[in-house]
Structures are given as C-alpha cells and as structure tokens.
Amino acid sequence: MAAVMAAFQERRVSRMAEWARTVSAFSLVLFVTAGVGHRYGLVETVAFLWTLALVAALALLGLALAAGGFSHLWRHGDKAGRASLAATLLSLFVLMPYAAGTWLYMRLPALTDISTDLEDPPRFTITARARTAGMNPIAPISNEAAALQMRFYPDLTGRRLDASVDRVLAALAPVIAARGWKVRGPLPTTSPAPEISIEMEAPTILLRFPADAVVRLIDEEVSTFVDMRMASRYASHDLGNNARRIESFLAGLAAELERQSLEIIDIPPSDGNEDAVD
Numbered sequence: 001m002a003a004v005m006a007a008f009q010e011r012r013v014s015r016m017a018e019w020a021r022t023v024s025a026f027s028l029v030l031f032v033t034a035g036v037g038h039r040y041g042l043v044e045t046v047a048f049l050w051t052l053a054l055v056a057a058l059a060l061l062g063l064a065l066a067a068g069g070f071s072h073l074w075r076h077g078d079k080a081g082r083a084s085l086a087a088t089l090l091s092l093f094v095l096m097p098y099a100a101g102t103w104l105y106m107r108l109p110a111l112t113d114i115s116t117d118l119e120d121p122p123r124f125t126i127t128a129r130a131r132t133a134g135m136n137p138i139a140p141i142s143n144e145a146a147a148l149q150m151r152f153y154p155d156l157t158g159r160r161l162d163a164s165v166d167r168v169l170a171a172l173a174p175v176i177a178a179r180g181w182k183v184r185g186p187l188p189t190t191s192p193a194p195e196i197s198i199e200m201e202a203p204t205i206l207l208r209f210p211a212d213a214v215v216r217l218i219d220e221e222v223s224t225f226v227d228m229r230m231a232s233r234y235a236s237h238d239l240g241n242n243a244r245r246i247e248s249f250l251a252g253l254a255a256e257l258e259r260q261s262l263e264i265i266d267i268p269p270s271d272g273n274e275d276a277v278d
Contacts, residue, residue: 017069020087024062027094031055039208045234046134048207056098062091104239109148112136114242115229116158116250118146122216122229126184126199135233138212153243158227159250163257165191165217168224171257172215175249176200181213194219202230204241210234211242213249226250 034051037043043051069084113136115121121141128138141149149156161168166189173187184199195218202213210233218225228250230242 014069014083016065017081017083017087020062020065020069021083021090023058023065024087024090024094027055027058027062028090030058031094035207039206041208045210049234055094059091059094059098062087063095066091101239105237108237108240109152110237111145111148112236112238112242113139113141113145113229113231114149114153114156114238114246115141115227116156116246117216117227117229118149122197122214122227124199124212124214124229124231125197127212127214127231130184131233136231136235138231149243152240156243156246158225159254160220161224161226161254161257162222163224163261165196165219165224167260168217168226168253168257169196171253171260172198175252175256178252179205179249180208191217191219202245204245211238211245213246215249226253 030051034043034048034055038045038048066084066087069087070081118141124138131138163171169187169189169191176183176187180203182201184201187198188196195216197214197216199212199214202211203209204211211230212233213228213230216227216229218227228246230246232238232242
C-alpha cells in the first residue's frame with residue numbers, strides 16, 4: 001500500500017497540460033480585451049481582424065496541447081486531467097463564434113453590399129467619398145451579386161408605408177438612435193423633393209464592426225416607399241449580416257411608425273354611459 005501511495009505522489013505534472021491551460025486562457029482574455037477595445041474605438045478594425053485570427057490560432061493550439069496532455073495522462077499517468085479539461089473547455093468556448101461564422105460562410109453567398117432594389121439601388125454619395133483604400137469600395141452591384149442575392153434572400157424587398165414622407169422621417173430618428181447609428185449630416189425633418197436619401201454609419205451592435213447604410217424614401221402622395229442598402233467596409237463576406245439588419249431596420253421603422261400613429265389618435269374618454277345592446 002505504501003508503494004502505491006508513493007507511486008501516486010511521484011506522478012509527474014504534465015507541462016504540456018499546464019501550457020494548454022495557459023494558452024487557452026490567454027486566447028479568451030485576448031478575445032474579450034480586443035473585443036471591448038474595438039467596441040469602444042480603442043482598437044482599429046484591421047488590427048482587430050488580425051487579432052481575431054491570432055485568437056483562433058491560440059485556441060486551436062490550446063486544444064492541441066490539451067490533447068497531448070490527455071495522451072500523457074493515459075500513457076504515463078501524468079497529472080494532466082484537470083488542466084487539459086480546463087484548456088479544452090476554454091478553447092471550445094472561444095471557438096464557438098468562429099464555428100458559427102464558418103457555418104454561415106459556407107452556407108451563405110460571399111456578398112458585402114445588399115440592397116432591397118437591385119435594378120436601381122439607393123446611391124451612396126457621401127459614403128463613397130469617405131471610404132479609404134483599405135476598405136471595400138462602393139461600386140455598382142454586379143449582375144452576379146444580384147443573382148446571388150435573389151437566390152439566397154428572395155424576400156428582401158422595400159416596404160410601402162401608409163404615411164407621408166414627413167411622418168416616416170419623424171419615425172426614422174428613434175429607430176436610428178436605438179441602433180447606435182450615426183446619420184451623415186443632419187437628418188431632415190421634411191422632404192425637399194419627391195425622393196430623398198439618408199446615409200448613415202451603421203456599425204453592428206455588439207462588436208461595432210463598421211458598415212454603411214442608405215435609406216431612400218420615395219413620396220407616393222398617400223404613401224411612402226422605403227428602400228435600403230447596406231455595405232460592409234471590410235472583409236469579403238458579410239455572413240448574411242447586412243440582409244438581416246436591413247430586415248430588422250425596416251421592421252423597426254414600420255413598428256415605430258405604427259407606435260407614433262397610435263399616439264396621435266384622439267380617442268375620447270368614455271363617459272361610462274354605454275348604449276344598451278338590443
């Protein structure tokens with residue numbers, strides 16, 4: 001019995017397993033730190049994208065080292081189980097967003113510029129001049145890209161709202177503010193022409209990946225037709241994000257317009273004397 005206890009106490013600690021836990025933990029810390037830094041403008045997007053690649057590499061390295069730690073545990077009885085398990089769990093947690101992104105990358109088309117009107121897309125003017133050489137250029141939507149969008153996002157179309165352009169403009173302000181977007185220039189309160197376009201900086205909600213959007217309002221007298229276009233500044237694949245955000249924005253605009261319409265309806269208070277039902 002004493003010999004068994006001595007052998008158990010003399011088990012070596014697997015340095016590979018310890019390194020696995022350290023590397024995996026560092027990948028998580030780096031991911032969170034860089035993400036917070038990018039969200040609050042402390043880390044530029046290009047540097048953040050390179051950091052994301054480094055995080056993935058470290059997480060995969062942590063998994064590989066953890067596998068080596070488990071092997072040492074099985075073959076030599078080294079103390080490696082807890083450290084290897086912790087490394088595995090940490091690395092898998094870090095790699096979950098990458099797995100989701102890979103699935104979307106394989107499933108959806110490589111598009112970065114999405115529009116509800118593919119024949120006559122809303123035009124970027126201020127945005128096109130503001131983009132630098134390192135960003136995706138604003139260019140006409142090609143026939144190939146339009147065909148891909150029609151195939152994968154067939155229901156992405158503009159909306160006809162039963163309201164004047166001025167009322168739609170009033171509903172736009174809270175919808176834009178709720179998403180943390182920034183209008184390029186002042187947001188008009190009235191339309192000086194039958195057609196008006198509003199360009200916006202439209203970063204994503206969580207990590208604030210930069211994108212640009214333009215909303216076009218067409219006055220149809222008794223209604224307003226709304227088209228929208230969104231273009232990512234970086235990368236060659238938006239993972240379906242632009243189409244989802246356009247749908248969300250247009251749904252939010254319709255809901256805000258309905259909410260404002262209910263507020264201005266004058267409903268007289270009940271006097272408590274209801275007509276009897278025959």
